[in-house]
Amino acid sequence: MNQSTAKTTGMLAAFESPAALMRAAEKMRDAGYTHFDCHSPFPIHGMDRAMGLKRSPLGFIVGAVAFCALSGASLMMWWMTTVDYPLVISGKPYFSFQAYVPVAFAITILCSAVAALFGMLILNRLPQLFHPLFESERFAKVTDDGFFISVAAQDPKFDIYATRQFLESIGSSHTEVVEVE
Amino acid sequence: MSVDAKVHKEILIAGNPQFSTITEKISRIVESKTNKVWLLLFGAAVSLLLILLGSVGYLLWEGIGIWGNNVPSGWGFDIVNFVFWVGIGHAGTLISAILFLFRQRWRTSINRFAEAMTIFAVICALVFPSIHVGRAWLLQWVMPIPNQMGIWPNFRSPLLWDAFAVGTYFACSLMFWYVGLIPDLATLRDRAKNRIRKILYGIFALGWHGGNRQWKHYELAYLILAGISTPLVLSVHSIVSTDFATSVLPGWHTTIFPPYFVAGAIFSGFAMVMTLILIARRVYHLQEIITMKHLERMNIFMLVTSMMVGYSYGTEFFIAWYSGNPYESFAFLNRAFGPYWWAYWTMITCNVVVPQLFWFKRFRTNIVVMFIISILINVGMWFERFVIILTLTRDFLPSSWGWYWPTKWDFAVLIGSFGLFFTLFLLFIRFLPMISMAEIKNVLPQADPHQHDDQRQAAIGGGSV
Incomplete structure (x- = not known):
């Protein structure tokens, strides 16, 4: 399969610590992103408010x-x-x-x-054994000591260049585009 | 700094490890080659399990007559063992649910372990009533299933309550345990090197990716499960005690039974967690995760519940005298000074006298002492149920008094049930993370998303009270 069939499903940005992830989440929320998620090996207290999420029903x-x-x-x-x-x-x-x-x-x-x-x-739409994020090798650390923000391509504000730049400006140590073949 | 922040920052894991150190340390137990001690223990456990299978097979073939139960003591080892095993399970739910609701963060080091123990203990417990019904192949009749006789089970019978309560307890404990396991199964999936492991752990991890949109529902589900397990665990042993308390026998027909049984259950369960954890801690070098602080707190729990149990024994005696009922008084004097006096005094020694050593910090923090005491407590709690059952041998009419003595098949099933328990437990230790990695990471100081705020406050010399 050649490169052109790959479909961009979103972007993944790594952060150093729970504190950095939380501050970045607040900035994502304030910048108007809606289809993003903060991934961490354990639940982070206060993240719901930082992401602007409602309480679970x-x-x-x-x-x-x-x-x-x-x-x-x-x-x-x-x-x-x-x-x-x-x-x-x-x-x-x-x-x-x-x-x-x-x-x-x-x-x-x-x-x-x-x-x-x-x-x-x-x-949670589980079980869902495949997720585009699993394509990223780096993402395997999310269940160990990795902290990530993922932005889905269906987010109205998603733009491969602008989003990447924004993620880097709010403290991401590494960003990558998530693609599914 | 507020009190809350201080509580929050209590160091629970020794050596201030990184997140990845925790992952590595706990996952490696599951991923590395089989430990020789494990193989040895597993062989022993499976041998005992075969004894259980053999004796239950013979029981089904031959009938309940192979056991020692007979008039007047229609109950014997089967019920003793049932109550013993159900009781053991209770500490697991107490640690995982009640301590969770009370925000006792030190529980994270032992909760997975204790929950697994609960499930396996309840499986052992369920064996006994199932085989004691005599015709185990008609067990479905305890459930309200339409049948050719058009009759329904008697919902007013405590024995039926038991079936529902213990069955529910098993199902809820299993679901609670599994929910707790999902993030850790995902860790094992992501670390898996070979394909079979990746697929198997992948299936059971259900596609967990640790997003906060998942954690949000997950955390609430965990909280709800803890919330409903709390009244459940208190009700289960209360309902078990009604098997006795709703009868009109002297020594059984008392209102103290439900709280007394629940306290005893938590007492014996903590002792069992202690026995198992001391072994696992040594074999797998978990001293940094399960620290002396954890062990000491468990010992304090045992001391408190031991006194509650001791208080119940005292109250029973006082009420037997105060009631002025000659049968009631006799039942208790007979327990202490009758033909089975040795069972009674074993119970008192192991359950009330020995745990008093935990008043002293020296004993409370001594591994050898706590290991021996934890085993003695389990012996004592088994004898407590034995003493209660033996009340059956001498009730109202001296002409109908009798004697109960177990046969070799009674002992075979008892020993075999330990085989079932340890086989399941060893399999758990081998294939699943025995300590909750996600929860341990959460109690490390660096997991606090506000940690830098505090440092900043300290730097500017501020800080609120």
Whole structure:
């Protein structure tokens, strides 16, 4: 395959430290970039605000699932023990709610945990085993001690020359164009 | 400098390493050639696992009669071992979830380890009720699955609560553990030299690229999982204790059981984490990451929970006398001075007396002492459950009193369960990073994005209080 088939998907810029990455993120945000991401081996406290990101909606998703699971589990047990096959057990009412709390609680917790895990994966669009950034050799350090800003080509402000110049001006030690063949 | 900033800057990892030193040190354990000590231990663990498989096979073929449980003691080693293993799991969730919510950053060195222990301990625990049901091939009947009889499980039974609680506990612990593993699996993927490793770690890392847009959702998911694991872990052992407490037997029918069981569970779990971590720390030279500070804090946890357990033993005795119920008083006198007195006093010695040594810093920071005490605590906590079960041998009518003695198959399953536990644990140590690299990096001083601000403040002689 020759060089001309390569498609530019964005730009990658390396930074020296979490502090440098955070300051650069603030400048990217202020310069009006929207399709950029800050990559680091660990989460950096305060980065959401530096990048101008909104809070993750995951809490609402899990909350809604938990509510449905709690009512669904209670309704299921109520129907099974009072409607479908009523059984008198130790002379108690058919649906003495106290005795049904442990199972309802366990089902609620289980569904919430599943929602938290899969909600996170869906919001992150994972699993996605290929990503254009993986083409960069340098980027492998992101899970070790590398700090990067990536700008996607679909960003309205993206321009191969201007963006590179800007990234260098805000402290990047190395910039490269990310291409996929 | 504010107090918060001081707490934030506490040095948790010795030697002030670079980020890459941490990656290298922990990944190398997984990437290097198999350690001889590991091979030896793995061989031993698999042999014990074969004992478990053999004895469970014979049990399924022959029936529960091969065990020592019989009227009046219908419960025996199976339930003792079940409660023992579930209890061990609790420290893992306490370290990973509750200490996370309380922002105890020192937990990062031990949480992965402790979570793995939780999962494997719960697997061992689940073996026992599953084989004790007698017809293990009909286990699905505990779940509300439509069947030809048109009947549903009894949701008012504590034994059914157990199935739901422990099953949920296993699933949640597994998901929590996996979420924590994703960034570290990505590290192993990026470091992999051969293709098979790259593909396998790549699949399980799910394409993680460490972007803040991923971390944002990831961190919240982790927080939510910690938040829901916290009430879960407190409820699991409470529900296990209702297996006993909802019966009307003297010595079992008490409201103290749920908190008493939870405290005991955390106590035994910390002891197990300690035993395992002391070995791993030595074999893999992790002294800089798991420092004496971590070990000492775990010892303090053990001291506190030991006193909670001791207090519960005392309260049980006091209430037995104060209730004026002759059966209740007898049950407790019988525990301490009846035919199984040795089990009772083993429990008291190991759980209440020995851990008092941790009052002294000299013992609290001595590796040999803490290793021995951690093993004694596990012995003691096993005996605690044994003592509780043996209440069954002498209840109301002296004419129906009996004796319980385990058979060789009881012992085989107990020993075999350790084989299952250690086999899984050793596989974990060999193929997955046993310490959370991403979290360790996060507690290093240079991970703080504001570190230069502080230096600047110091330089101009400023600094807010």
